Amino acid sequence: MTKNDFFQKFQFSSLKSSLHQYQHHAALKPAAVLIALTEINDQIFVVLTKRASHLKHHPGQISFPGGKMEDSDAGFVSAAIREAEEEIGLNSKNINIVGQLLPYETISGYVVTPVIAFIDKKQNYVIDKNEVAEIFHVPLQHFLDFDNHYVVNIERHSKPFSIHFMPFEHHNIWGATAVMLKDLAIHLS
Numbered sequence: 001m002t003k004n005d006f007f008q009k010f011q012f013s014s015l016k017s018s019l020h021q022y023q024h025h026a027a028l029k030p031a032a033v034l035i036a037l038t039e040i041n042d043q044i045f046v047v048l049t050k051r052a053s054h055l056k057h058h059p060g061q062i063s064f065p066g067g068k069m070e071d072s073d074a075g076f077v078s079a080a081i082r083e084a085e086e087e088i089g090l091n092s093k094n095i096n097i098v099g100q101l102l103p104y105e106t107i108s109g110y111v112v113t114p115v116i117a118f119i120d121k122k123q124n125y126v127i128d129k130n131e132v133a134e135i136f137h138v139p140l141q142h143f144l145d146f147d148n149h150y151v152v153n154i155e156r157h158s159k160p161f162s163i164h165f166m167p168f169e170h171h172n173i174w175g176a177t178a179v180m181l182k183d184l185a186i187h188l189s
Contacts (some may be wrong), residue, residue: 009096030068032114033112034080034095039118045139050132050133051169062171062177066087081115088132094123101184114184140172143184166182
């Protein structure tokens, strides 16, 4: 899929609902993540991070750059960009917003809005070692291939709950990150 293909499919279709199932019954803290895409040799890649192992929430997990909204953020887009600048050194001048996916409620008590953007392929990353252990790229095509999607059904609080997985090489992409990627794949299909 090229960048032009992505724009056409993303803008001319809509995601009516999400595969996301988890629902809180308490107040949630707003957060945003940046689904950063980059085009290299006519192929789109997704920028992912591995969270630092010493973090309190989700240590060592694969995620998108992002985090909770601050009072200084003008909205979800500004929060996602600010967090991407802080965590992996993305320059806001190189971030072109495409749109967003439906928000997600996480088990850790956040309602997360995924913001989709294309970034300049010549981006120089600067890792904040306090938050990120690694940055890597996965071809978007990997996530568009539904044979790479796995689901484990469990029970949580006496209700059925699905956990999504999308392994790539030695990385295990799962949970909210995997559901967001699956929703993006459905949106583009």
